[in-house]
Amino acid sequence: MERIRPVKTQVTWMRARDLVPPESVTRGGPVTGVTGPVVDVLFLMVVSLLGAAGAVWALAHLSIPGFFIMGLFAVVPGYAGWVRYQQASAPAVCVGAGGVWLAGTDRRAGQAIPWSNVAELVFFTARERRVGLTGVVRHRALGVRLRVPQPLPAQERAQLDQTLALLPQVRDQVLASVRSWEELPYRQIGGAGRLERSALTKATAGFAPWVQVVNGPRLDSLTPWVVGEADTPVPAGLQPLVTGGLVPGLLSLLGATPRQAAAPPQEPPATPPPGS
Numbered sequence: 001m002e003r004i005r006p007v008k009t010q011v012t013w014m015r016a017r018d019l020v021p022p023e024s025v026t027r028g029g030p031v032t033g034v035t036g037p038v039v040d041v042l043f044l045m046v047v048s049l050l051g052a053a054g055a056v057w058a059l060a061h062l063s064i065p066g067f068f069i070m071g072l073f074a075v076v077p078g079y080a081g082w083v084r085y086q087q088a089s090a091p092a093v094c095v096g097a098g099g100v101w102l103a104g105t106d107r108r109a110g111q112a113i114p115w116s117n118v119a120e121l122v123f124f125t126a127r128e129r130r131v132g133l134t135g136v137v138r139h140r141a142l143g144v145r146l147r148v149p150q151p152l153p154a155q156e157r158a159q160l161d162q163t164l165a166l167l168p169q170v171r172d173q174v175l176a177s178v179r180s181w182e183e184l185p186y187r188q189i190g191g192a193g194r195l196e197r198s199a200l201t202k203a204t205a206g207f208a209p210w211v212q213v214v215n216g217p218r219l220d221s222l223t224p225w226v227v228g229e230a231d232t233p234v235p236a237g238l239q240p241l242v243t244g245g246l247v248p249g250l251l252s253l254l255g256a257t258p259r260q261a262a263a264p265p266q267e268p269p270a271t272p273p274p275g276s
Contacts (some may be wrong), residue, residue, distance in 0.1 A: 018104025019090035025112050026096040032203035033091025033101075037190040041088050044081030048074050053221040067218055092187040093121075093142045100144050102187050108226065111185060115208040121217050122184065123197065124216035131170055131224040143186030143216070150182055152227065163224050170222060177221035184219070 017029040021031055051073030058066030087105065094101045100118055104110035151159070160178065164171045201213040 004132025010234070019087065019098060021094055021101035021103075021110075022112055023098075024114070025098045025101045027098045029097045030200050031091070031094040031096040031101070033089070033094025034196045034200055036088050036092035036103075037139070039190075041084045042079055042085060044077045048078035048081055051075075051077065052126075061067050064114075079080045080086055086115075088190070088191045091187050093144075095121075095200065095207055102144065102185060105187070109215050113144055113146070113185075116209050117147050118208065118213045119147045120214055121145075121200070121204060122214055122216035123189075124140075124186075125218045126186065127218060128221050129218045129228055131167060131174065131222060141186040141193075141219075142189045143184040145184050147180070148181075151187070152178065152182065156227070160224070160227075173222045174224065178227055180219060180221060181223075181227050202261065 025190060026129065051070050054070035055074055058064075058070055091101075092103050094103070099112060099116075099176040101123070102108075102111040102113070122142055122145055124143065127140055128137045128139075129135070130236045151157070160174075169172075172252070197213070204211050204213055208242050232276055
């Protein structure tokens, strides 16, 4: 059985990458896909334009601090919007003669999945939550149910076990969410996914008639980070929380109590020799 192949192993924050399916998926032929969301692209562009207008106004009034502050509001959202525009312009999930392509994001490398390991394509609603946070991210998604689940990389699994050892109250829920990801990797899709579904279904029937395109139930997940990052599984911001001295503070915020390591047994004092 062929394994899922991570195409790239370098992650850079907010960088468009792995947007074009490889030859193993296309085999020199056309591909059909479903695009990602575009609402955040419009929002970021509007914020960037407002920041640029504010920078011009500040410069006209000879306000150097205001110019730099508003310039940041123009440059940072503008760059993020440009990256997201590139991502939204390419299919988030596409199918070709060789298999299914899950396009890369700024946090995940692209994945090429051969048809031999695809059971079905699933449209569903994903509700994602991070450990320690109350906010829930809800979005439409398209996933690939695998015939043989793909386990997390050994390094990420080790870091996950290390983190869950400090958070026993959420261990079962997090492990269930990780198992779901191993069985059903997915990508967020946009509102146009419903219009693009018929073309995707037709293309899938031509490439792999045994693969069904179905609607799935809502998927709720709780994870400490975005799982499935083969190269940098733990974001840099979480590294000191996992390996440094900030773990007790984090656990106190989460209402957890860190496990105390057992004290090593005390050796009895040495008995002085007679006559000393």
